[in-house]
Amino acid sequence: MPRKKKNNTGIPDFEIDSLARALLPAIQAYFATEEGQREFEVWKTERQQKQLNKKPNNESKSR
DSSP states (O other): OOOOOOOOSSSOHHHHHHHHHHHHHHHHHHHTSHHHHHHHHHHHHHHHHHHHHHHHHHHHHHO
C-alpha cells in the first residue's frame, strides 16, 4: 500500500527524510535516559489532562 502523502510544506520529501534520519538516533538516545523518561511522563500526563478537559466541551456542543 503506498504511503499517503501528508507533506504540504513545500519541502521535498527526500529532505524531510534525510533530516529525520539524522535526528532519530539523538532523539532515541535522549528518551532512553532518565531525564528523557521523566519528560515523556510529564508530557503524557499533560496530554491526558488536556484530553479530559476537552471532553465536556465536545459533549455540550453535540447536544
